Amino acid sequence: MQTGYKTTFWISCAIVLLLLLVPTLGSKYLIDLTTEILIYALFALSLNVLIGYSGNISFGHAAYFAIGGYSCAILLTTYELPLIISMPAAIILSGLAAAFVGYFCVKLTDIYFAMLTLAFGMLVWAVAFKWRAVTGGDDGFVGVNVPAFIDNRYGFFYFTLFVVTVSAALLWLICHSAFGRTLVAVRENRVRAGFVGVNTTRLRHTAFVVAGTFAGIAGSLFAMYNRGVYVESAFWTESGQVLIMALLGGLYSFFGPALGAAVLYTLQVGINQYTEYWPVVLGIILLIILMFLPDGIIGLAQKLRSQFSRKA
Amino acid sequence: MKRLIANSETKDKLGARTKVAVAGAAALSVALLSGMGSAGAADIKIGVLYPISGGGAIYGGPAMRGHDLAVEEINATGGVLGSKFVTVARDSKINPAAAAAAAKELITKEGVNVILGGLASSVGLAISEVARREEVIYIATIPKTIKLTTSKLHPYVFRTASNTDFEGDAMAQIVKKVNGKKLCDIQLDYAYGHDLGDGIAKALPKHAPGANIVMKLRPKLGATDFNAYITQIMGAGCETVVSGLWGNHFVNFAKQAAPFGFFKDHVYITGGEIASHEVASKLAGDYPDNVWSNTYELWYHSPTGAHKKFQARLAKKAGTNATAMWPVLAYNGVMLYKAAVEKAGSTDAAKVIKAMEGLTIDTPMGSLTVDAKSHQTNTGQFWGPMKKQSGEAYRRMEPVTFVPPPSK
Incomplete structure (x- = not known):
């Protein structure tokens, strides 16, 4: 294992250990907030495979989050299937949906790719909205059955921590494999990567499927955590929000989007407690990122570290 | 650091950007820490969820006025069981996921005794689900979907609005x-x-x-x-x-x-x-x-003397005689909870639920009775x-x- 990877591994272990201690602090609110952050962190990490590693901006990533959520909720509740079947099936369905949509999207690049992801995303939203008999339409799919072992705050927290840790580890392995490295090459120069024999279309398609599948995992957790899924989860604003999370944390760092999710979600929840003008704050955050922090919080930290080390 | 920045234009830009970013983060932290509400230990906390931003604000704003009027009246007469009502309001945004998150925060962080409000049917159902899980009473003052008091009914949800x-x-x-x-x-x-x-x-x-x-x-x-x-x-x-x-x-x-x-x-x-x-x-x-x-209500038609007085107080608060309809819904929700707590002699959810089932209260629009089985009040229009x-x-x-x- 390289030295940098070793450090990442031990820091990750330390973070997971610290997270394991959250329930011992005795605050129900903190447990809930951490659970929500973990779910959004996984959602943002999944998007980063597509944006940070393959350089494809998606405005419809919420679609796979919603497909994972609705599928898991429907299988658990309407069909009364056990979690061991429902959740994997929901994840597979998200992956299949991403494979289908991705097949068309990767034929395009740049703004056309982004617009097509938006179009498919809104299509999923429209289906969720109109298919009232199955999804509950505008009412949402409320009252999701969850197994007894996660039908309490503590059980669900540890379950989420386990699923998110395993998913993040898998994503890390994927992004740092030969596949991940080649993705970065495609991101940096698609034409040159093609010239050296990389099937860029297939590679981008695989990245699309990986991103959609892991978004489906986050969506399944979201549905079970809230005991409900709502059409708003598939709306383009949700895709926009996760994009801002990734931007805020830093697109070109593996853990950046997770950090961005933690910061943005905490700010959103915190600011909503004092003012209804969260969208204004969100706009200011976006401006700050674009004008002053193009590499996100991780980029800022790296710059600060480099400045201090030079000074020393 | 100053010497380093002076040495290079790039570094100067970097330093300026960094400073702005850090200043922005500090400003946000200050904004977060400021304006923290306070409530005494013996206060009864009322969690309120109406849309107070975006397209729903034209309904949520007047509803909040009615809510505040009720709380002011109750506190002016000594509160309930010797405790004051304290409102902890959040924006439900006509978004069920946001409303559910806010309801959860009101319960787990603020420790509210009850949740009132909601506007869209989907928001009402989402809040109701949180109330069921957290075992906190939710009084739906505006959502009308029939499911709330039929297929999605549970012990903790009540409705003072009419239904479809x-x-x-x-x-x-x-x-x-x-x-x-x-x-x-x-x-x-x-x-x-x-x-x-x-x-x-x-x-x-x-x-x-x-x-x-x-x-x-x-x-x-x-x-x-x-x-x-x-x-x-x-x-x-x-x-x-x-x-x-x-x-x-x-x-x-x-x-x-x-x-x-x-x-x-x-x-x-x-x-x-x-x-x-x-x-x-x-x-x-x-x-x-x-x-x-x-x-639900007409400012120019008073069916009861109580309405006349209510409308006069509302007109004073709103600064116009031609008052909106939504305040009375929020007002009735607060008054129902007050009556139930008084009858129960406690804010314990189980006791308040028992007290609320079958309870009759006087409102500006006449008397309202909560059906013990469906938890729906007999709200006419x-x-x-x-x-x-x-x-x-x-x-x-x-x-x-x-x-x-x-x-x-």
């Missing part, structure tokens, strides 16, 4: 009154619209067995262009239209339909509180003929035709008829 079955039943009674035979049904394509359509269809055989719905149309929530629907209705040959287009949906529909002579040829019976001051004042001289609609008044563009309901909920 009550509204549909009243509309069927008016269909009979106007001798409607061929009906066109136009509802918004979402929870409230679907449930109201079902409510009308259920009640028609009971009140107007001779009436038939010959066309059903479902424009989407938020639609602004109704021309295609207007021409379809005019071509269908129905003489009566039943509808639930509320707020701006009706305002747009009326303005677009009037040039076709639509309201001369059709009797338009609608739920969605189109007779409320909010819509009547917005349409003013453009308010069409032949419209029968409903409202005022129904009637909207008539022109001499010397003013503003239409008023005349005659005003109170339609109680249907008997079981």
Whole structure:
């Protein structure tokens, strides 16, 4: 294992250990907030495979989050299937949906790719909205059955921590494999990567499927955590929000989007407690990122570290 | 660091950007830490969720005024069981996921004793689910979807608003009154619209067995262009239209339909509180003929002495005599909880639930009783035709008829 990877591994272990201690602090609110952050962190990490590693901006990533959520909720509740079947099936369905949509999207690049992801995303939203008999339409799919072992705050927290840790580890392995490295090459120069024999279309398609599948995992957790899924989860604003999370944390760092999710979600929840003008704050955050922090919080930290080390 | 920055223009830019970013983060932290509300240990905390931003603010804002009025009145008379009511308000945004997250935060962080509010049906259902899980009472003051007190009913949810079955039943009674035979049904394509359509269809055989719905149309929530629907209705040959287009949906529909002579040829019976001051004042001289609609409250019609006093207090608070309809709904929710806590002698949820089941309270609109089984109050509404008044563009309901909920 390289030295940098070793450090990442031990820091990750330390973070997971610290997270394991959250329930011992005795605050129900903190447990809930951490659970929500973990779910959004996984959602943002999944998007980063597509944006940070393959350089494809998606405005419809919420679609796979919603497909994972609705599928898991429907299988658990309407069909009364056990979690061991429902959740994997929901994840597979998200992956299949991403494979289908991705097949068309990767034929395009740049703004056309982004617009097509938006179009498919809104299509999923429209289906969720109109298919009232199955999804509950505008009412949402409320009252999701969850197994007894996660039908309490503590059980669900540890379950989420386990699923998110395993998913993040898998994503890390994927992004740092030969596949991940080649993705970065495609991101940096698609034409040159093609010239050296990389099937860029297939590679981008695989990245699309990986991103959609892991978004489906986050969506399944979201549905079970809230005991409900709502059409708003598939709306383009949700895709926009996760994009801002990734931007805020830093697109070109593996853990950046997770950090961005933690910061943005905490700010959103915190600011909503004092003012209804969260969208204004969100706009200011976006401006700050674009004008002053193009590499996100991780980029800022790296710059600060480099400045201090030079000074020393 | 200063020397390093001076050495290079790039580094200078970097330093400036860094400073701005750090300053921004610090400003946000200060913003987060400031304005923290405070409540004494013995206070009774009321969590409130109305949309106070975006498109829903025109309803949520007045509702909050009614809520605040109730809390002020209660605290001015010494509170409840020696404790003051303290409001902890959050923005529900007409977004169920956001409302559910806010409800959870109100319960787990703020430790509220009860949650009041909601507006859209989807938001009401989402809050109700949180209330069920967290075992905290939720009083739905505005959401009307029938599911809240039927298929999604649980011990912790109560409703002081009317519901889509009550509204549909009243509309069927008016269909009979106007001798409607061929009906066109136009509802918004979402929870409230679907449930109201079902409510009308259920009640028609009971009140107007001779009436038939010959066309059903479902424009989407938020639609602004109704021309295609207007021409379809005019071509269908129905003489009566039943509808639930509320707020701006009706305002747009009326303005677009009037040039076709639509309201001369059709009797338009609608739920969605189109007779409320909010819509009547917005349409003013453009308010069409032949419209029968409903409202919870009318500032110019006092059925009880209590309403007269309530309306005067509300007018003082709002700074206008022509007050909105939504405040009374929020007001009644607070008053129901107060009465239940007094009866229970405690804020313990189980005791308050027991006290609330079957409880009767006096409100500005008359007495309200909570059904012990369905947790639905017997909330009726005022129904009637909207008539022109001499010397003013503003239409008023005349005659005003109170339609109680249907008997079981």
